[in-house]
Amino acid sequence: MATVWYVLRRLALLIVSLIASSALVFLLLRLLPGDLAQAKLGIYGTPEALAQLRTEYGLDRSLPEQYLSWLAKAIRGDLGLSVLTGADITSELLSKATVTLPLIGIASVSALFIAVPLGMLAALRFRKWDGIATSAASQLGIAVPTFWIGVVLITFFAVQSQVFPSGGFPYDGWADIGGALRSLVLPACTLALAQGAVLMRFARSATIDVIQQDYFRTARATGLSRIAALRVHGVRNALVPVVSVLGMQISTLIVGAIIVESVFALPGVGQMLLQDVNVRDYTKVQGTVAVTTALVFVVSFLIDLVLGLLNPRMRQR
Amino acid sequence: MTLLQVRNLTIRFGHRVVVDDVSFELEAGQRLGIIGESGSGKTLTSLAVIGLLPDTAAATGSILLDGQELMGKSDREFSSIRGNRIGMVFQEPLTALNPLMRVGKQIAQPLRIHRGMRMTAAIARAAELCARVGLPDPERVVRSYPHQLSGGQRQRIGLAIALACSPSLLIADEPTTALDVTVQQDVLKLINDLVRSEGSSLIFVSHDLPVVSSMAERVAVMRSGQVVELAAVNELFGAARHEYARMLVDAARRSDDDFIRVSERGRK
Amino acid sequence: MMRRNRTLIIGVSLVGFSAAVFLLSFFWTPYDPLEINPELSLTSPSTTHWMGTDENGRDILSNVIVGSRATLITGVFAVVICMVVGVSAGIATAMSPKWLESPAIFGIDIVLALPTVLFAIVLAAVYGPSTFTAVFAIGIALSASVAQVTRREVNGILLADYVTAARASGSGKLRIVRRHVLPNLRASLFVQATGASAIAILAESTLSYLGLGTPPPDPSWGRMMASLQQYLLIDPIFPLWPGIAIVITVLGFNLLGDGLREALDPTLRRDAE
Numbered sequence: 001m002a003t004v005w006y007v008l009r010r011l012a013l014l015i016v017s018l019i020a021s022s023a024l025v026f027l028l029l030r031l032l033p034g035d036l037a038q039a040k041l042g043i044y045g046t047p048e049a050l051a052q053l054r055t056e057y058g059l060d061r062s063l064p065e066q067y068l069s070w071l072a073k074a075i076r077g078d079l080g081l082s083v084l085t086g087a088d089i090t091s092e093l094l095s096k097a098t099v100t101l102p103l104i105g106i107a108s109v110s111a112l113f114i115a116v117p118l119g120m121l122a123a124l125r126f127r128k129w130d131g132i133a134t135s136a137a138s139q140l141g142i143a144v145p146t147f148w149i150g151v152v153l154i155t156f157f158a159v160q161s162q163v164f165p166s167g168g169f170p171y172d173g174w175a176d177i178g179g180a181l182r183s184l185v186l187p188a189c190t191l192a193l194a195q196g197a198v199l200m201r202f203a204r205s206a207t208i209d210v211i212q213q214d215y216f217r218t219a220r221a222t223g224l225s226r227i228a229a230l231r232v233h234g235v236r237n238a239l240v241p242v243v244s245v246l247g248m249q250i251s252t253l254i255v256g257a258i259i260v261e262s263v264f265a266l267p268g269v270g271q272m273l274l275q276d277v278n279v280r281d282y283t284k285v286q287g288t289v290a291v292t293t294a295l296v297f298v299v300s301f302l303i304d305l306v307l308g309l310l311n312p313r314m315r316q317r
Numbered sequence: 318m319t320l321l322q323v324r325n326l327t328i329r330f331g332h333r334v335v336v337d338d339v340s341f342e343l344e345a346g347q348r349l350g351i352i353g354e355s356g357s358g359k360t361l362t363s364l365a366v367i368g369l370l371p372d373t374a375a376a377t378g379s380i381l382l383d384g385q386e387l388m389g390k391s392d393r394e395f396s397s398i399r400g401n402r403i404g405m406v407f408q409e410p411l412t413a414l415n416p417l418m419r420v421g422k423q424i425a426q427p428l429r430i431h432r433g434m435r436m437t438a439a440i441a442r443a444a445e446l447c448a449r450v451g452l453p454d455p456e457r458v459v460r461s462y463p464h465q466l467s468g469g470q471r472q473r474i475g476l477a478i479a480l481a482c483s484p485s486l487l488i489a490d491e492p493t494t495a496l497d498v499t500v501q502q503d504v505l506k507l508i509n510d511l512v513r514s515e516g517s518s519l520i521f522v523s524h525d526l527p528v529v530s531s532m533a534e535r536v537a538v539m540r541s542g543q544v545v546e547l548a549a550v551n552e553l554f555g556a557a558r559h560e561y562a563r564m565l566v567d568a569a570r571r572s573d574d575d576f577i578r579v580s581e582r583g584r585k
Numbered sequence: 586m587m588r589r590n591r592t593l594i595i596g597v598s599l600v601g602f603s604a605a606v607f608l609l610s611f612f613w614t615p616y617d618p619l620e621i622n623p624e625l626s627l628t629s630p631s632t633t634h635w636m637g638t639d640e641n642g643r644d645i646l647s648n649v650i651v652g653s654r655a656t657l658i659t660g661v662f663a664v665v666i667c668m669v670v671g672v673s674a675g676i677a678t679a680m681s682p683k684w685l686e687s688p689a690i691f692g693i694d695i696v697l698a699l700p701t702v703l704f705a706i707v708l709a710a711v712y713g714p715s716t717f718t719a720v721f722a723i724g725i726a727l728s729a730s731v732a733q734v735t736r737r738e739v740n741g742i743l744l745a746d747y748v749t750a751a752r753a754s755g756s757g758k759l760r761i762v763r764r765h766v767l768p769n770l771r772a773s774l775f776v777q778a779t780g781a782s783a784i785a786i787l788a789e790s791t792l793s794y795l796g797l798g799t800p801p802p803d804p805s806w807g808r809m810m811a812s813l814q815q816y817l818l819i820d821p822i823f824p825l826w827p828g829i830a831i832v833i834t835v836l837g838f839n840l841l842g843d844g845l846r847e848a849l850d851p852t853l854r855r856d857a858e
């Protein structure tokens with residue numbers, strides 16, 4: 001029963017967050033000098049044409065009205081049309097997402113697989129040279145900007161050894177699965193390494209924490225070796241902080257995706273966003289940012305659910 | 318053959334000597350108490366026997382279990398002995414169990430490692446062990462999480478884990494110190510019963526002389542890392558040789574009215 | 586405090602080195618960073634140009650030195666903004682009445698969820714890219730996490746006995762803040778400031794890389810990496826120089842923060858005996 005309440009409460013928080021954040025983004029973009037009608041017509045807009053466009057876009061209505069009508073359509077999946085190109089925002093977003101989402105997915109899973117074992121290794125070999133080396137590597141890893149990792153990977157694997165493409169995505173998209181995957185390898189590695197370094201530090205301190213716990217000593221007293229004891233007791237307990245950090249890192253991952261898409265010239269959501277910003281396509285920027293923020297909250301919600309599964313005590317809060 | 322022989326055990330942290338040339342013996346089925354205040358080295362001594370000293374500690378000397386030398390064994394070699402031939406119960410029932418794992422699974426661990434049992438069989442046996450340590454409704458207990466049990470119940474679980482594979486030696490390090498007074502006697506009686514019925518030996522570590530004397534036939538008094546007196550319980554109370562030991566006995570006599578009753582009972 | 590703390594020593598050295606380069610940039614550079622020499626375009630590192638030249642024949646080393654200005658200035662200002670805003674918000678939230686606290690915490694959480702770079706992108710969409718928008722965006726975004734950490738710390742401090750005593754003797758809220766809260770926050774503020782600096786510098790270089798930071802002709806490490814990336818085939822070392830500069834500076838602040846935490850927080854003992 002406690003579990004059900006937990007889920008319901010989290011769900012309520014999610015919905016409120018979604019509304020609040022989209023309202024915030026909406027507000028920010030409406031605080032522009034000039035407005036959409038002006039942006040579309042430029043300096044050639046006559047007062048009548050501007051007024052007509054304003055009515056068309058609903059700009060003459062009050063701010064809350066505009067937001068609510070946008071929200072009503074957005075919930076149904078209709079993000080409207082781009083002011084500048086007239087294209088349907090939702091479908092553009094979806095097609096770009098086919099590049100970005102797999103990228104983020106592969107990268108986060110890989111990051112976990114890098115971070116948890118390495119973090120546990122660094123914790124186990126706390127005072128020995130390989131533990132210290134691993135810790136030092138993670139220190140370096142978090143100091144290095146993501147795009148730098150990307151550039152280095154391009155240098156070694158694309159330019160000097162020509163194993164992977166230095167950028168771009170197949171014209172046919174996922175119809176060319178092999179090409180698509182090959183294009184995603186280096187970008188995903190870049191993101192995974194950047195994220196992995198951050199997560200590793202948490203995995204390490206979580207593991208050290210576990211090692212110092214009494215129940216770890218009890219486990220050892222039953223005959224488990226250090227590594228075995230970690231495997232049985234440590235992984236689950238270490239995963240809790242790592243997963244929650246990963247949840248908090250979702251927004252960093254999305255930003256990372258934007259960066260990586262720029263480094264590797266991938267036609268994803270990030271690249272699209274940057275271009276829209278450059279040409280000042282406000283409605284598109286609004287739709288994209290709103291959806292992205294929504295995604296962050298949804299993932300956060302899901303992570304909270306997973307944490308509730310891992311840690312039965314949390315369900316009682 | 319003597320079950321346990323500890324000879325010239327010395328433990329150092331860097332240059333600091335915390336356990337100094339400690340020696341004692343234990344026959345099968347015997348119960349030895351180690352008494353001292355905090356810092357006397359009694360806990361470290363017991364940790365040395367089960368091979369769980371911290372990495373920063375350096376130990377020398379000899380520890381023979383059934384004639385087999387334990388000192389210098391690698392972690393992996395020791396793993397087959399811990400939980401199997403030597404079991405240990407610790408002081409803090411609240412933290413000694415993994416909060417994220419059901420209790421039954423935790424009892425099942427040593428059974429799976431040392432007896433190669435499969436999970437379902439091990440958990441069934443865990444339920445039996447729960448009944449054995451006096452826990453009502455073992456089926457439900459086995460499925461519970463530690464935070465759903467009381468301190469006394471958790472300590473019984475700790476005993477179940479330590480005794481799961483019927484070890485020949487049980488080490489108990491202040492097992493009742495953190496429990497409510499009302500629960501303490503029950504748990505102590507339980508330990509005595511279990512040890513007796515299994516025929517195991519017991520090393521009981523504590524700072525509380527009345528408690529130790531009810532749990533052991535012989536007592537080693539430790540102070541500043543050294544064993545200052547090693548004698549049978551009635552010898553200790555009758556005519557302790559070392560000044561410190563006599564101090565402890567006097568203090569115990571003065572503070573505890575039940576002391577005499579308890580010490581009489583322990584001598585049987 | 587410094588003797589056995591290797592982390593702190595390395596951190597201070599690295600940050601000191603970056604600061605030194607920053608100061609140097611105002612007095613001397615090997616060459617004029619903006620001077621164009623088309624005939625020297627894209628030469629590899631040599632004795633005359635230690636880091637080589639870019640596509641316009643400009644000396645890369647000079648540009649790296651001057652590039653420290655954009656990064657460090659943005660970093661410093663952004664950190665000042667985020668600390669002032671964040672700490673005030675944190676203290677205010679922790680000490681405000683119950684009915685105000687929940688929405689305030691919620692507000693902080695929302696801003697926290699909005700990623701720094703995304704926020705900066707939105708601002709750039711509105712006002713165009715510039716150092717100011719970068720500083721503002723990074724500052725506001727970081728202030729949310731500073732506010733959150735500060736709020737938790739202040740809550741802890743408010744539970745202390747001496748605070749209860751001060752309240753009982755009639756000290757007003759502002760006085761309690763000045764006398765008890767701020768002094769106890771000092772250590773944590775230093776640590777947070779260094780952490781925020783590291784993030785701010787990373788964010789600034791990322792924004793410059795994406796073209797949303799300091800616009801040309803002022804050199805900036807991130808932007809240099811972006812423009813030099815195209816010439817990897819000619820010599821892979823070109824984009825690495827500004828990258829190394831970024832890494833050294835960020836690593837320095839990270840280690841400085843870790844070292845400070847070790848030195849100032851006696852409750853953090855790693856070697857449990």
